[in-house]
Amino acid sequence: MSTAPHHLVSRARHLAAEVLAPQAERVDQEGVPASSIEAVKRSGLLGVSAPVEYGGSAAPAAVARETAEILAGACCSTWFVQTQHHTPVQMLTKAQLPLRERLLGPLARGELLSGVAYAQLRAHPRVPVRVTRERGGWRFDGTVPWYTGWGLNDVMLLAGVTETDDVLFAFTEAREQPGLRPSPPMRLAALTASRTVSLELAGLWLPDDAVALRAPYETWAVTDRPKNTNASPAVFAVTASALDLLEGSDGDPATKETARALRTRLNEIRRQAYELADHPVPTERIDERLAVKTRSYDLLRAATTAAVVAGGGRSIDLGSPAQRLAREGMFLLVQGQTAEVRTAHLGSLGSPGRLSS
Numbered sequence: 001m002s003t004a005p006h007h008l009v010s011r012a013r014h015l016a017a018e019v020l021a022p023q024a025e026r027v028d029q030e031g032v033p034a035s036s037i038e039a040v041k042r043s044g045l046l047g048v049s050a051p052v053e054y055g056g057s058a059a060p061a062a063v064a065r066e067t068a069e070i071l072a073g074a075c076c077s078t079w080f081v082q083t084q085h086h087t088p089v090q091m092l093t094k095a096q097l098p099l100r101e102r103l104l105g106p107l108a109r110g111e112l113l114s115g116v117a118y119a120q121l122r123a124h125p126r127v128p129v130r131v132t133r134e135r136g137g138w139r140f141d142g143t144v145p146w147y148t149g150w151g152l153n154d155v156m157l158l159a160g161v162t163e164t165d166d167v168l169f170a171f172t173e174a175r176e177q178p179g180l181r182p183s184p185p186m187r188l189a190a191l192t193a194s195r196t197v198s199l200e201l202a203g204l205w206l207p208d209d210a211v212a213l214r215a216p217y218e219t220w221a222v223t224d225r226p227k228n229t230n231a232s233p234a235v236f237a238v239t240a241s242a243l244d245l246l247e248g249s250d251g252d253p254a255t256k257e258t259a260r261a262l263r264t265r266l267n268e269i270r271r272q273a274y275e276l277a278d279h280p281v282p283t284e285r286i287d288e289r290l291a292v293k294t295r296s297y298d299l300l301r302a303a304t305t306a307a308v309v310a311g312g313g314r315s316i317d318l319g320s321p322a323q324r325l326a327r328e329g330m331f332l333l334v335q336g337q338t339a340e341v342r343t344a345h346l347g348s349l350g351s352p353g354r355l356s357s
């Protein structure tokens with residue numbers, strides 16, 4: 001018996017087929033256009049996990065993962081710009097503040113798109129962004145090394161560390177303003193299209209009512225650390241798109257056999273990863289999560305490499321999906337990297353037997 005897909009899964013498929021996939025190669029070279037962001041905003045997908053009473057869909061985690069896979073498999077750059085939005089939505093959903101009443105509705109309904117600037121917190125005890133109490137509000141100084149979606153998103157969730165070693169997250173408008181200056185857009189080996197900049201903060205002042213969360217660093221880190229030990233749906237998405245290419249090529253039996261073998265592994269690793277992601281205690285089974293995540297990277301490399309190899313020289317043309325997927329795959333190897341993930345991945349890459357003849 002088959003059940004109808006969740007309405008957001010249908011919307012994601014429509015968006016991917018009509019807007020994202022047809023222009024993925026051009027977007028990769030020229031940047032995510034505002035028209036794609038408008039289409040994402042209209043789709044309802046920005047509210048996938050937001051509470052229904054604020055205009056969201058409160059969809060199960062499996063639906064959020066499936067829609068993420070559909071978008072990332074069609075255009076990784078557009079997926080990455082919009083994926084930032086879901087952390088601010090989750091944070092506001094848990095906040096008991098007037099800020100929640102002001103912002104959660106517009107974010108859940110897709111009227112506003114939010115970016116994030118908080119990965120630098122993971123450099124602790126280094127403090128790239130320092131927050132100090134000033135004039136009844138908060139002053140931000142330092143450098144945000146990565147901020148995606150500049151010129152595309154409307155607001156940003158910015159984080160720093162206070163002198164009492166608390167993390168402090170606050171919202172501000174995503175535009176140049178006194179105390180906040182963006183770098184030129186970064187030119188990257190992949191995801192240049194995501195309009196990523198760094199931000200120089202020199203006395204940016206935000207009021208108390210812009211604060212979404214203040215908590216001791218360790219309390220925040222305990223819930224943050226395990227998050228990135230899970231494999232990313234985007235990794236499975238780019239892997240699947242590379243296998244679609246392989247299967248779609250007018251391939252010889254060897255190509256088809258490779259595609260079949262990798263597809264079987266994809267289904268298996270994806271099942272294990274989502275089983276672990278659904279485990280009710282996110283701080284448990286960390287070694288297993290890291291092992292599955294590392295295997296998902298191995299598979300990603302194998303699938304995107306196979307798509308390049310199968311296409312021969314034309315794979316290297318900038319209009320070829322194979323090279324785009326390989327570069328997107330390279331980006332996903334470092335996206336959301338933490339010390340733990342880095343160590344596990346490097347350990348696996350250097351393990352005896354991996355390259356033995």
Ligand SMILES: Cc1cc2nc3c(=O)[nH]c(=O)nc-3n(C[C@H](O)[C@H](O)[C@H](O)COP(=O)(O)OP(=O)(O)OC[C@H]3O[C@@H](n4cnc5c(N)ncnc54)[C@H](O)[C@@H]3O)c2cc1C
Binds near residue numbers: 145149191337
């Ligand atoms: C294109 C792009 C766009 C991004 N956009 C955003 C965004 O919009 N918002 C956002 O918040 N983040 C963003 N990020 C950051 C991203 O999510 C990761 O946090 C980042 O890639 C981690 O790498 P890093 O080089 O900044 O961190 P680093 O701090 O240099 O290193 C990553 C981790 O490894 C550890 N580490 C580094 N070197 C060593 C070492 N020698 N020994 C042991 N451990 C070590 C660090 O402690 C850290 O936890 C973006 C990244 C990229 C590449």
